Amino acid sequence: MATMTAENSTSSTTSDYLLEVFEARKTFPGVVALDNVQLKIRPGTVHALMGENGAGKSTLMKIIAGVYIPDQGEVRLHGKPLTLHGPLDALEAGIAMIHQELNLMPFMTIAENIWIRREPLNAIGLVDHHKMYEMTEALFERLGIDMDPQTEVRHLSVAGRQMIEIAKAVSYESDVLIMDEPTSSLADREVAHLFRIISDLRSQGKGIIYITHKMDEVFEIADDISVFRDGQFVHAAPASELTSDRIIQLMVGRQVTQMFPKEEVPIGDVVLSVKDLALEGVFENVSFDLRAGEILGIAGLVGSGRTNVAETLFGVTPASGGSIAINGQETVVSSPHQAMLRGLALLTEDRKETGLFLGLSVIENMEMAVLRDGYTKGPFVEQGRLDHECDAMKELMRVKTPSLDERISNLSGGNQQKVLIGRWLMTNPRILILDEPTRGIDVGAKAEIHKMISKFAGQGMAVIMISSELPEVLGMSDRIMVMHEGRVTGLLDRGEANQVNIMSLASSPVAPPVTEH
Amino acid sequence: MANASTKEKPNTGQHLEAPRKRKRKIPTEVSIFLVLVGIAVLFEVLGWAVRGDSFLMNQQRLLIMILQVSIIGIIAIGVTQVIITAGIDLSSGSVLALTAMVTASLAQQSEYLRAVYPALTDLPWIIPLLAGLLVGALAGLVNGALIAFAMIPPFIATLGMMVSARGLARAYTDGQPVSMLTEQFTWIGSGANPVIIFLGVAVIFHIALKYTRYGKYTYAIGANPQAARVSGINVRRHLVMVYAIAGTLAGLAGVVAAARAGTGQAGMGIMYELDAIAAAVIGGTSLAGGVGRIAGTVIGALILGVMLSGFTFLGVDAYYQDIVKGAIIVAAVVVDQYRQRKRNKTA
Numbered sequence: 001m002a003t004m005t006a007e008n009s010t011s012s013t014t015s016d017y018l019l020e021v022f023e024a025r026k027t028f029p030g031v032v033a034l035d036n037v038q039l040k041i042r043p044g045t046v047h048a049l050m051g052e053n054g055a056g057k058s059t060l061m062k063i064i065a066g067v068y069i070p071d072q073g074e075v076r077l078h079g080k081p082l083t084l085h086g087p088l089d090a091l092e093a094g095i096a097m098i099h100q101e102l103n104l105m106p107f108m109t110i111a112e113n114i115w116i117r118r119e120p121l122n123a124i125g126l127v128d129h130h131k132m133y134e135m136t137e138a139l140f141e142r143l144g145i146d147m148d149p150q151t152e153v154r155h156l157s158v159a160g161r162q163m164i165e166i167a168k169a170v171s172y173e174s175d176v177l178i179m180d181e182p183t184s185s186l187a188d189r190e191v192a193h194l195f196r197i198i199s200d201l202r203s204q205g206k207g208i209i210y211i212t213h214k215m216d217e218v219f220e221i222a223d224d225i226s227v228f229r230d231g232q233f234v235h236a237a238p239a240s241e242l243t244s245d246r247i248i249q250l251m252v253g254r255q256v257t258q259m260f261p262k263e264e265v266p267i268g269d270v271v272l273s274v275k276d277l278a279l280e281g282v283f284e285n286v287s288f289d290l291r292a293g294e295i296l297g298i299a300g301l302v303g304s305g306r307t308n309v310a311e312t313l314f315g316v317t318p319a320s321g322g323s324i325a326i327n328g329q330e331t332v333v334s335s336p337h338q339a340m341l342r343g344l345a346l347l348t349e350d351r352k353e354t355g356l357f358l359g360l361s362v363i364e365n366m367e368m369a370v371l372r373d374g375y376t377k378g379p380f381v382e383q384g385r386l387d388h389e390c391d392a393m394k395e396l397m398r399v400k401t402p403s404l405d406e407r408i409s410n411l412s413g414g415n416q417q418k419v420l421i422g423r424w425l426m427t428n429p430r431i432l433i434l435d436e437p438t439r440g441i442d443v444g445a446k447a448e449i450h451k452m453i454s455k456f457a458g459q460g461m462a463v464i465m466i467s468s469e470l471p472e473v474l475g476m477s478d479r480i481m482v483m484h485e486g487r488v489t490g491l492l493d494r495g496e497a498n499q500v501n502i503m504s505l506a507s508s509p510v511a512p513p514v515t516e517h
Numbered sequence: 518m519a520n521a522s523t524k525e526k527p528n529t530g531q532h533l534e535a536p537r538k539r540k541r542k543i544p545t546e547v548s549i550f551l552v553l554v555g556i557a558v559l560f561e562v563l564g565w566a567v568r569g570d571s572f573l574m575n576q577q578r579l580l581i582m583i584l585q586v587s588i589i590g591i592i593a594i595g596v597t598q599v600i601i602t603a604g605i606d607l608s609s610g611s612v613l614a615l616t617a618m619v620t621a622s623l624a625q626q627s628e629y630l631r632a633v634y635p636a637l638t639d640l641p642w643i644i645p646l647l648a649g650l651l652v653g654a655l656a657g658l659v660n661g662a663l664i665a666f667a668m669i670p671p672f673i674a675t676l677g678m679m680v681s682a683r684g685l686a687r688a689y690t691d692g693q694p695v696s697m698l699t700e701q702f703t704w705i706g707s708g709a710n711p712v713i714i715f716l717g718v719a720v721i722f723h724i725a726l727k728y729t730r731y732g733k734y735t736y737a738i739g740a741n742p743q744a745a746r747v748s749g750i751n752v753r754r755h756l757v758m759v760y761a762i763a764g765t766l767a768g769l770a771g772v773v774a775a776a777r778a779g780t781g782q783a784g785m786g787i788m789y790e791l792d793a794i795a796a797a798v799i800g801g802t803s804l805a806g807g808v809g810r811i812a813g814t815v816i817g818a819l820i821l822g823v824m825l826s827g828f829t830f831l832g833v834d835a836y837y838q839d840i841v842k843g844a845i846i847v848a849a850v851v852v853d854q855y856r857q858r859k860r861n862k863t864a
Contacts, residue, residue: 198685337749346747354747357740359807368737369748371730379729423748 020235024073048222106154168366216484268292283486297477345429541840560827586822595763603806608678617769620649621781629697653768661760706777739806
């Protein structure tokens with residue numbers, strides 16, 4: 001993979017930076033999450049980190065915040081090397097992180113949450129609540145927050161909790177504040193408030209690392225921007241030298257290769273017709289037609305509602321509105337079993353959470369979905385016939401396992417995924433929904449799975465494929481539906497779709513004009 | 518991308534090779550059985566050393582031991598299935614007592630003047646038996662419904678049933694024992710019959726867990742309830758069924774206990790639920806769910822029985838017996854945790 005040259009226009013001596021990261025590398029079993037990554041934060045600036053899902057932004061932040069220990073590389077604070085053994089070390093060194101998922105204790109008061117581990121004590125060593133409330137009020141006054149420190153956190157809205165997290169981070173008087181998508185749950189008015197707070201902190205000389213997917217925010221608040229892709233550092237520049245098109249280009253970067261072949265197959269009749277499908281508070285107005293032999297890609301950021309659409313189609317979370325018609329017949333899908341009876345199959349997004357039976361064998365994982373409507377004689381399972389069919393499926397999917405009785409946890413991620421796809425093929429689905437079919441599996445298995453998906457479509461199966469990887473979506477899909485915050489922002493044909501227009505549709509509510517590059 | 522494909526090669530080699538080594542691993546049941554044999558041999562040696570007598574070469578003692586094991590064992594077979602679904606059943610001891618009361622009250626002789634139901638005496642044995650099974654099944658159904666539909670944690674739901682069923686057993690006759698049972702009813706608990714019932718139930722549920730859809734779903738739900746639901750399994754209905762079966766088996770144990778003792782008493786079966794859980798856990802059933810077999814539970818129950826019998830034989834005080842029993846239960850869970858960690862490591 002071609003590495004781009006880092007053009008850092010804010011070049012000067014090292015000590016000018018508040019925080020620096022050099023050549024950081026972090027691997028997880030089977031994946032290189034970060035490789036040779038650098039980051040330089042100037043004091044008194046807001047530094048935005050941009051990149052697709054899986055680009056390594058969160059991993060890098062967790063290294064800076066002491067959650068992960070890097071395999072390689074160095075973090076320097078005020079020019080001095082920093083060794084962190086845990087989040088507490090980072091806090092004490094002056095680095096505070098506001099996590100994407102909130103970490104507050106709901107049954108404790110706002111003040112208790114903020115000052116936990118640092119409670120002011122009275123003369124006999126008990127917690128001095130009065131003083132704690134005063135300290136909280138002083139902090140809130142500084143930040144312009146209007147809340148009662150004695151309120152229990154569970155009574156607060158998500159936005160309110162977000163404010164408390166920020167106040168807590170500020171209360172550590174840290175020099176570096178890391179914010180991971182802080183506005184994802186905030187309304188416009190609250191965003192404006194947050195930006196005022198950020199500006200204040202900036203003028204006090206703090207460095208703020210700001211992760212976001214929202215382009216408009218970046219240009220409103222950021223001074224510098226660093227772009228990451230596939231775990232690598234791509235580019236850093238002052239915000240004034242970048243445009244949103246340029247950033248998107250840097251984020252997606254790679255060329256679409258022939259790794260994702262969708263064979264040309266005849267497209268048949270409409271098998272699934274979805275109209276105004278909605279799940280209250282999650283997504284709405286989702287409409288599309290799906291034809292036999294077609295692969296419909298769904299693109300969107302995490303949290304855009306793409307997985308929810310799949311789960312609603314499959315009856316995991318029954319719809320709150322709209323209609324689903326299968327083969328022209330309107331139908332209600334209120335449970336996975338009903339969906340299966342209507343010819344649907346769903347490979348879920350999270351293999352470990354909702355797919356695998358980790359303690360069980362390969363064959364038990366493969367056969368589980370077909371037992372309900374077949375392969376039984378009286379109370380008994382027709383194990384002989386199942387063994388035979390599962391063996392054939394193992395061959396078809398090219399699952400590498402010493403035997404069907406092997407525990408599935410001993411297989412590699414790619415082989416586990418093949419077993420799960422096999423589980424659904426055994427139900428003979430007419431509509432196959434695949435949510436992140438190749439997440440976290442090696443390149444070889446990935447290509448094999450792509451080839452198979454293409455083959456199923458060729459046999460007349462209708463396929464919906466959700467993926468965070470744009471090249472995959474672009475290579476495999478006949479059409480691509482793009483979602484943003486629970487709405488469909490675009491439905492593109494194979495010919496007109498490219499990484500740039502998908503990224504823009506996925507990161508903004510209103511479709512911006514598509515610029516050609 | 519280049520570095521990923523180079524990594525692929527050693528990987529394929531690895532997962533073709535590593536499992537082959539694992540193939541030769543001894544099944545859990547065999548290692549537990551060896552523990553059972555080891556404990557028995559230990560008592561044999563201690564027997565000769567301390568009392569100058571054989572522990573094993575005494576049919577009478579072995580029969581009493583296995584009879585004692587049978588009732589706990591019947592309960593433990595139900596509890597094992599509940600634990601495989603990642604649940605727990607604390608109510609079985611109390612359900613046993615409630616069942617024993619109800620079943621005994623329908624099995625009284627007509628010459629007994631203070632029968633609970635003077636009009637319902639000298640009934641054929643099948644009636645009290647079915648009534649007992651029904652009471653157990655109902656208690657299990659309530660447990661299952663509370664857990665699957667009211668979403669109450671199994672620990673709490675069955676704790677509630679444990680307390681309530683014991684209360685019901687006492688209230689049933691104001692705490693009076695129910696005795697003077699018919700001969701055809703007490704025959705159920707006579708001789709080796711409890712052992713035959715225990716082993717029969719064990720075989721039935723060994724087959725059910727291994728060869729039926731019921732069994733496959735039980736393991737699937739314990740291993741991953743969300744994946745089970747997405748695979749089209751009606752998880753709630755199945756959980757109700759598993760708890761109902763556990764309740765029915767506690768009921769059966771109550772019938773056998775009443776028949777064997779010739780009386781129903783509200784104080785029967787106290788702490789049996791814990792012995793049953795201990796038998797399952799010693800037998801290799803994982804409290805995390807998804808793992809466990811009836812054969813293991815049977816051996817686990819036998820280990821508890823041999824311990825009890827052996828300590829009595831050696832004349833060890835009952836207090837000390839409990840201390841050791843507690844230690845063994847904890848040791849079994851430590852082994853379970855260790856196995857789990859090993860599983861997760863390979864995952």
